Amino acid sequence: MRNVTADNITDVFMQYFGPDTDPRMREIMQSLATHLHAFARDVNLTHAEWQRGIEFLEAAGRVSDETRHEFVLLSDVLGLSSLVDMLHSSAAGTSSSVLGPFHISGSPPLPFGGDMKRHYEGEVLLARGTVTDTAGNPIEGAEIDIWQTAPNGLYSSQDEEQDTFSFHGIQTTAADGRYGFTTVKPVSYTVPTDGPVGDILRATGRHPWRPSHLHYIVKAPGFRPLVTEIFPDDDPYLDEDTVFGVRGDLVMKYEPHPADAFPEGYALSGTVTEPFLLAEFDLRLVPLG
Amino acid sequence: MRNVTADNITDVFMQYFGPDTDPRMREIMQSLATHLHAFARDVNLTHAEWQRGIEFLEAAGRVSDETRHEFVLLSDVLGLSSLVDMLHSSAAGTSSSVLGPFHISGSPPLPFGGDMKRHYEGEVLLARGTVTDTAGNPIEGAEIDIWQTAPNGLYSSQDEEQDTFSFHGIQTTAADGRYGFTTVKPVSYTVPTDGPVGDILRATGRHPWRPSHLHYIVKAPGFRPLVTEIFPDDDPYLDEDTVFGVRGDLVMKYEPHPADAFPEGYALSGTVTEPFLLAEFDLRLVPLG
Numbered sequence: 001m002r003n004v005t006a007d008n009i010t011d012v013f014m015q016y017f018g019p020d021t022d023p024r025m026r027e028i029m030q031s032l033a034t035h036l037h038a039f040a041r042d043v044n045l046t047h048a049e050w051q052r053g054i055e056f057l058e059a060a061g062r063v064s065d066e067t068r069h070e071f072v073l074l075s076d077v078l079g080l081s082s083l084v085d086m087l088h089s090s091a092a093g094t095s096s097s098v099l100g101p102f103h104i105s106g107s108p109p110l111p112f113g114g115d116m117k118r119h120y121e122g123e124v125l126l127a128r129g130t131v132t133d134t135a136g137n138p139i140e141g142a143e144i145d146i147w148q149t150a151p152n153g154l155y156s157s158q159d160e161e162q163d164t165f166s167f168h169g170i171q172t173t174a175a176d177g178r179y180g181f182t183t184v185k186p187v188s189y190t191v192p193t194d195g196p197v198g199d200i201l202r203a204t205g206r207h208p209w210r211p212s213h214l215h216y217i218v219k220a221p222g223f224r225p226l227v228t229e230i231f232p233d234d235d236p237y238l239d240e241d242t243v244f245g246v247r248g249d250l251v252m253k254y255e256p257h258p259a260d261a262f263p264e265g266y267a268l269s270g271t272v273t274e275p276f277l278l279a280e281f282d283l284r285l286v287p288l289g
Numbered sequence: 290m291r292n293v294t295a296d297n298i299t300d301v302f303m304q305y306f307g308p309d310t311d312p313r314m315r316e317i318m319q320s321l322a323t324h325l326h327a328f329a330r331d332v333n334l335t336h337a338e339w340q341r342g343i344e345f346l347e348a349a350g351r352v353s354d355e356t357r358h359e360f361v362l363l364s365d366v367l368g369l370s371s372l373v374d375m376l377h378s379s380a381a382g383t384s385s386s387v388l389g390p391f392h393i394s395g396s397p398p399l400p401f402g403g404d405m406k407r408h409y410e411g412e413v414l415l416a417r418g419t420v421t422d423t424a425g426n427p428i429e430g431a432e433i434d435i436w437q438t439a440p441n442g443l444y445s446s447q448d449e450e451q452d453t454f455s456f457h458g459i460q461t462t463a464a465d466g467r468y469g470f471t472t473v474k475p476v477s478y479t480v481p482t483d484g485p486v487g488d489i490l491r492a493t494g495r496h497p498w499r500p501s502h503l504h505y506i507v508k509a510p511g512f513r514p515l516v517t518e519i520f521p522d523d524d525p526y527l528d529e530d531t532v533f534g535v536r537g538d539l540v541m542k543y544e545p546h547p548a549d550a551f552p553e554g555y556a557l558s559g560t561v562t563e564p565f566l567l568a569e570f571d572l573r574l575v576p577l578g
Contacts, residue, residue, distance in 0.1 A: 002527050002535040004368075006375040009533060013368045016529065018494015025492055028338065031331045033367055035324035040372050042320045047516075049317065050364070050373045057360040061350015071346040075339070078322055079293075079302045083329050084339045086295040203314055205307015227336075238291050240305065244298060246291040 010037045059196040067157040069101035073197045076100065076243035077206075086247075090224070092134045093286035095247035097229040100215065102155040107145060110169025113266040116183040118166075122151045124268065124276040125254070128180035131173050131218060131283045138177025139285060142220035145170050146181065148213070153189030182268050185254070185277055186212040188237050201242070208242055211235035216283065223285035230281050252281045299326045348485040356446040358390035362486045365389065365532035366495075375536075379513070381423045382575035384536035386518040389504065391444040396434060399458025402555040405472040407455075411440045413557065413565040414543070417469035420462050420507060420572045427466025428574060431509035434459050435470065437502070442478030471557050474543070474566055475501040477526050490531070497531055500524035505572065512574035519570050541570045 004012050013033045017026055039045070060070040075081045081098045089096040110116065117124060131142040147168045149155050156162040171179050190208035193201060201208050213229040231238060233251045254277040262272040293301050302322045306315055328334070349359040364370045370387045378385045399405065406413060420431040436457045438444050445451040460468050479497035482490060490497050502518040520527060522540050543566040551561040 002530075002540060003537045004371060004375070004533045004535065006372055009368045009372050009375070012533060016493075016495050016531070021493050028332050028334075029489075029493060031328050035328040035331075036367060036369055037372055039320050039324040040369060040376065042324075043317050044376055045317075045373050046377060047373060050370070054358070054360050054364065057346070058350070058353050058358070061347070061353050061360075064347055064350055069343070069347070071343050071350075075343065078325060079298045080325055080329060081339070082293060083295055083298050083326055084334050084336060086293070086298070087329065087333055088335060200318075203311070204305070204318060205310050206305050241291075242305070244293045244301060246293065248292045251291060 006041065010034055013037075056196050056199075063195040067102075067104070068192070068195075070195050070197055072099075072101040073191055073195075074200075077191070077197055077201065079244045082244040085227070089247075090286040093224070093284045094226055094228055094282075095249050096227050097245040097247060097250060098243050099217075099227050100243070100245075102157055103145075103147065103215070103217070104157055104164075104168065107147065107165050107168035107170050110146065110171045110181055112171065112174065112178065112180055113269075114169065114171070114181050115267040116146070116148075116167050116169055116181060117268075120151055120184050122184035124182055124272055124274070125185045125279060126180070126182050126262070126266070126276055127214060127279045127281065128178065129281040129283060130177045131179060131220065131285065132177055133223070134284060134286055136284075138173070138175070139220045139223070140173060140175045140177065142173040142177065142179075142218055142223075142283075142285070143170055144173070144179050144283070145215075145217040145219075147215045148183065148186045149189050151184055151187055153187050158192070179283075180266065182266055182276075183214075186214055186232075188212045188235060191242060206242060207240070209237045209240070210243060211237040211241050211246065213245070214279075218283050218285060220285055222288055224288055226283065226285055228283070230279070232279070252279050254279055295330065299323050302326075345485050345488075352484040356391075356393070357481070357484075359484050359486055361388075361390040362480055362484075363489075366480070366486055366490065368533045371533040374516070378536075379575040382513070382573045383515055383517055383571075384538050385516050386534040386536060386539060387532050388506075388516050389532070389534075391446055392434075392436065392504070392506070393446055393453075393457065396436065396454050396457035396459050399435065399460045399470055401460065401463065401467065401469055402558075403458065403460070403470050404556040405435070405437075405456050405458055405470060406557075409440055409473050411473035413471055413561055413563070414474045414568060415469070415471050415551070415555070415565055416503060416568045416570065417467065418570040418572060419466045420468060420509065420574065421466055422512070423573060423575055425573075427462070427464070428509045428512070429462060429464045429466065431462040431466065431468075431507055431512075431572075431574070432459055433462070433468050433572070434506040434508075436504045437472065437475045438478050440473055440476055442476050447481070468572075469555065471555055472503075475503055475521075477501045477524055480531060495531060496529070498526045498529070499532060500526040500530050500535065502534070503568075507572050507574060509574055511577055513577055515572065515574055517572075519568070521568070541568050543568055
């Protein structure tokens, strides 16, 4: 149409669609254009502001590569990632939370009782629990992909000092559904602020901190995959996670124990000489379908 | 807040803003987040669809560089660029239209009567008119930045066969406000379809064609800059411009004339041996403020 106006452009956009367009694609694009156009109208977006938006997207593209995902971070700090998580999180299972931009594939197996702390300085954290179905029955053969930062607050992919898979491991549950491993107590850390997303945080007076957490992706045949994180209840950033990842049921408590209470059956059994922290957290999966 | 939900996340997002945030920044980010979150809720966006969106943005980043602006093209085919134009276009002046992703800075001067066609095959187009204020008074010293594709449908930045500034020039008006130059008759062309934006067009059954046009940016001291395009009334894509750039007042008519009617005072005067086309189009600028 040659007389496109600010009022009819959303309708004209939809008129251009071909008749064979996939209905879901049509639905998504129609909603996206409707909201994008409404945003521009609501704020009376200027050319200069539009240009800044384009430059932002181009800058985000320039800093992105196989290990740095600035658009994921953008989605995270805008709350979109968390919203998508919550829209598809079932109240019957453990809440999901943001994947974040630092997950890497191919982590090595971590046997039950295995250790990820190795030579790193810091408090020993013993994390354990049971993977269950929604009725509380243990799930055998569940795979837990575990990752966290080193004590310096950096994931291995951000840090040349670390091995590729340091603080990464995949544990598979036996018939009792139990998982258990040792690691270093996770630290609060900042999301990367040296890219354009950092500019947004600064421009809006937001800090870049995330409360400390362990990342888990839990998969088991017949169940919905669970992408989640667990957080200690004493973290100062628990109520202001810059990526909106905290859910009430993902908050757990670190129990301090003396060294001689360290259990048998772990790689570190018999070697722990300082008090350690215990985090018990069960992971409840929802059946597929 | 630790109990972020799908219902309260937009409010939580705004609570994170610092008290010193620029009010316009706050307004834009609040509207952006509100509409982005509403979009995700409206379509119940899945993780897989979110992931496709992230991959789309990363792919757009990868193909973008100093001369290719895939995010501008995305904005164009979504109608956002045209909407921003229309929101700030004054009915008192010539309508604005999309800048498009192929404008380059630093075009060489094109004196009155100058020629951009050079050795290229095709019909000669003589484009001329007057730059005026809203009362119709000619404007002296108006600068018109002119660009178009070669007859192969490619802008110089897309085409290794062309010089950097082929089919680009900047003309400055004298006291009579007149501009005039010769070029080759513009062709309809397709926007680039070898990137992720091309995937969107294919997935929604849309063609990638734009009606033929000349691009103008007109600047004069004391007036609002005008970014626009003019279109011939016989182009088959006039009613379905894939970037929504056509406005009723930007449509003009090519008048065919015999070779011996070619006027004096042009670089091609006395050399034209075939019929030529004449496009008369006045450009009306709106005062600043």
